[in-house]
Amino acid sequence: MSPFLRIPSSSWIASNALAFAVADLYPVSHGHTLVIPRRLVATWFDATPDEQRALFELVDDVKRKLDAELSPDGYNIGINAGEAAGQTVMHLHVHVIPRYRGDVDDPRGGVRHVIPGKGNYLANRSSPLAQGGTDDPFLAHLDPLFRRATDIAILAAFTQERGLDLLEAHVFAALAHGARVRLVTSDYLQITSAEALRTLLDWMGMVATLAEARELSGSFEARIVEIAQLPKGIPSFHPKSWRFAGPGFGAAFVGSSNISQPALGSGVEWNLRVEKDRDPDAYQAIVLAFDRWWNAALPLSPAWIDTYAKLPRPLPALLPSSSPEREDPPPKPPEPHALQREALAALRRSRESSHPRALVVLATGLGKTWLGAFDVSAWSVENNQRPRVLVLAHREELLVQAAKTFRRLSLMADARFGWFVGDKSDLSGQVVFASVQKLSRPDHLARLTPEGFDYVIIDEVHHGTAPSYRGIIDRLRPRFLLGLTATPERADGADVAGLFDDHVAYRADLGVGIQQKHLVPFSYFGLEDDTNYGSIPFRNRRFDPSALEEAIDTDARLERMFRAWQEHPGQRTLVFCGSIRHAEHACAFLKEKGVRAASVHSGPTSAPREDAIQALVDGTFDALCTVDLFNEGIDVPLIDRVVMLRPTESPVVFLQQLGRGLRSASGKTRLVVLDFVGNHRVFLERVRTLISLGPEPTNLRDFLEGNQAARMAPGCTIDLELEAKDLLAKLLPPQGGSPAEQAYRELREVRGQRPRAGELYRMGYSLKKLRDTHGGFFDFVASMGDLDATEKRVLDVAGEFLRELEVTAMTSATRW
Incomplete structure (x- = not known):
């Protein structure tokens, strides 16, 4: 019996009367799908015309789904017929293989690649020589190889700091997808700079650090060939090779490019490409030669670099300004703003x-x-x-x-x-x-x-x-x-x-940064959220994750979001979601609407983080749907819209997410913020946080009841739908007392715990009236019923001492 016929219909991606489609168990690309006739048919040539039509109707259906979910750049549609053609399961199946730019170095030739070395007849006729110069920079040849390779070995006699600057993004992107990167350089003629060696040592520390954070899974090590330790009779050391290997391919360049700014950029440098499948002997010779020098080289260490830095470097000063080993000076640090x-x-x-x-x-x-x-x-x-x-x-x-x-x-x-x-x-x-x-x-x-x-x-x-x-x-x-x-x-x-x-x-804080024009202003749009948050368990200041996901991960909510998305446009958007399932759902929804989106999270189905960020920067993606990964640390100034698709419980995290889009960039005038506002006190706190960003405080109750407009930094606006305002106003505690007492009640209601005196003071509230009325701040807290039994006993014993402390503080702080 065919193994395909044992696949349950619940696993089918699509189907029609005569065929069904399933994900390939051993995909050659993300989204690889098989389309299979329901009847056991050995090959395409044994199928009836109706079955053949049904198969390709289903191919069209699968393509539409893949277009919406993955936005591939092309497709291979393939059928193997017979063992000689590679068919391993004698049940007809049509391969639908999404293709992506950069998934192979040179895709020309398509299905011709079924026989190694015969695929790209155009490439076979073209020159394998990278010549450098402005029309053929060497780094352009290396870039697609860095993207594919899982094993990278670089041997360069000389290494300079600006050359490493050009390589850094490529190396770390390769490390992010699990590549092993090894680099050997030398101290020949002291041309390699000590600064470059320190950079390599920094990279090793950074890689270990990011590996601990699981931000990358590859490994990086650099070693140094010490010329003084070479066998006698070797007068010089001047090799350059760049080798890349990965599933199904191996390629190397041997030539004249060291690691320097000119050699990787516009310098005229000749490097000959060797393909593993076309010239396996030459490729293997490069592998063995690198391994020889790798084993002979010394591990790079701070002590070795400190000694090397003291050696004279006479040759670089004698090199003409056009020499490939001469680089631009390093960029100066920025001046403090x-x-x-x-x-x-x-x-x-x-x-x-x-x-x-x-x-x-x-x-x-x-x-x-x-x-x-x-x-x-x-x-x-x-x-x-x-x-x-x-x-x-x-x-x-x-x-x-x-x-x-x-x-x-x-x-x-x-x-x-x-x-x-x-x-x-x-x-x-x-x-x-x-x-x-x-x-x-x-x-x-x-x-x-x-x-x-x-x-x-x-x-x-x-x-x-x-x-x-x-x-x-x-x-x-x-x-x-x-x-x-x-x-x-x-x-x-x-x-x-x-x-x-x-x-x-x-x-x-943000208000000052916006007011001083170091950050862009924001336009906040608070949308009414009809989710019943009262029915979601809320413990330790957090919603129950499972119940929250079930409540907010709905098509209706996404449709409401997308209406606001169209009304308040942006070019690059971060969508903060509540769970991996929520992020995947939101991403698929946006793709169906024609938005180029990817989901980035900690799960196995996440798009590669660094690649996704770069795609957002260069405009290949319009949006990233994420789960907490981008609260801190990401720096993409071009982001001009953030969507809060989940109720962030912490005002700290809310400000961090808001801050992802406030960085200034050329042509960027504002940040659009789309938020959902529901019937829970966490939404009171985030609105309070927003209106506190202005140069003067705004009373939350007066704002929600329409008695006072928010005093915001220039250019900032807060637009809450009336229904959302009504929801929040109903959550406010009863009025009464001084402004400090009202703030105390509101904060206690929102947070579920009492605020501290120092916190009220730093928010700009005078505590004098509380002291005048109650004798001291802790006496006021006791009158509010917010001291436990132990604290009450402390107040009874040490109350006078605490009041004296408050008097001392009062003499040194005007708001007390």
Whole structure:
């Protein structure tokens, strides 16, 4: 019996009276489908005319589905007839194979590739020589190979920094799809720059870091051929080869291109291509030659580079300006913008006032990482020494970003970087990049010398009240500790500012960034959401994931979203979804509407993240549907629309998602925000968050009841449908008391827990009336019924002491 006839109809993709279609179990491309007659028919030539017509009618149906779901760039439609033609199942089946640009190096010839080496007769007649120059740059030949290869081996006698800049995106894209990349260079004539070798070492640290985060699955290693260790009688070392291998192919270039800007770009460099299937002996010789030098080379290490950097480099100075080994100077670091200059001045004043730690709030897009690097340079000038720096973050991508930033500082151009993440455990660097998750483990924490670092940066410190962070912070005693965040308020109400002695040195949130035109204004459209959120379990400030998915993943909701999508257009859109199923559904829905979209998430069916981002940047995609992956870290300034297709419970995450689209870009005038507003207190909090971004506070009740327009930054608008406003107004607690008391009630209602005095103070509310009426803030909290039994006993015993503390605070803070 045919194995195809054992496939249950529930697994069919499509069917008609005489045929059915199923996904191929061993697909050669994403979406590969088989169309099969219901009757056991051996080959195409044994089928009846009706069966043949039915098969190709179904081929058309399958194509329409694949077009909507995957948007391929072409198709191969194939039928094997007989064992000699490759047929392995003697039941007629038509292959429908979607094809994508770049899935093979040169697709010309199509089905001719059934016999290796005979596929592209056009390519056979064309020259295999890459000649370089402006019309034939070498990197254009390498790009499709980087996209396909799973094994990449590069041997270049000389390596320069700008050449690595050109290769970086290609190398890391290959690593993201699981490639092993090996690179060998040499110290011949000291032409390879120490800066380039440090970059290669940085790459190894970055790869280990991103592998730990599962952002990539490949591996990268660089080695150095030390000329002094070569056997006597070898006068020079000048090889160049670039080899790529993957499923079903192998190709190599041998010629004159080293790793430099001219050699990969417009320099006239000859490189001859060798194909594994056409010239297997030559290809194998390249494999063996590379392996020989790989085994002879030394692992690249900081100590080796430090020694090498001290050697004289006489030859480059003698090279003419047109030499392939001469490169453009590295780009200079950016100058601090106005808000960064203000923050740097505030940090300097903090140190002058003997503050050992400070918190800085800079909205997404205002350059937190660069601010930290700039202030390290400022600290160096103030103290006349280069500091030892520790950079801490909870996400590995942030450490990679920080390393790239610090390397561009002239102060750190030759610094030794250490990595404490994944399988890297180096705390000895001048600058150490460490993941909180690893460093917080007791055995690792014990290795941390309290005074071992002069300057410590904690990125996205709104996570800092977690025990993992607290253990590290309590262990360290640096000369200065800087906390950076775009959103200092924790969703759980924990006091982040308290970690920094309540010293917020500088704050420029989204409203300030928009007002100062460093960020684009937004137009927020709040759509009524008729989902009954009251029936969805809500525990620990989160909706039950399964119940939430069931409630919000509906065609009706997507149709409502798409009407707003058409009314408020954008060019590049991020759609934040509630689950993988939700993202896949939203993506398929948009494709059916003619939107070029992809879903990006942590599941196996996700589009490759880096490829999808690049496709959004270059306009190949119109939208990405994602699940939490892009809350932080993504930097695509061209995004001009975000869609909140899920009820984000945390105002911190809501601001992070909003911030993905606020970065300025040429021709971009605003960000469109499409949001759903339903009958739950989490929506009250996000609207409160929005109206707090203006230069002056706006009362939430007055805004919802139409008594006050939101005071927003120039160009920003908030447009809530009337039905949505009515939903939210019904959720407000009863009125009464001073503005601070009303804010207390509203925050307690929204969050399910009481706000802190310091939080109300930082929001701009005076607490004097509360004190005058109740005697003290905690007495007021007690009158609201918000102290537990233990807290009541503390107030009874220490109430007078607490009131005196409030009086002391009152003398130093005008709002108290």
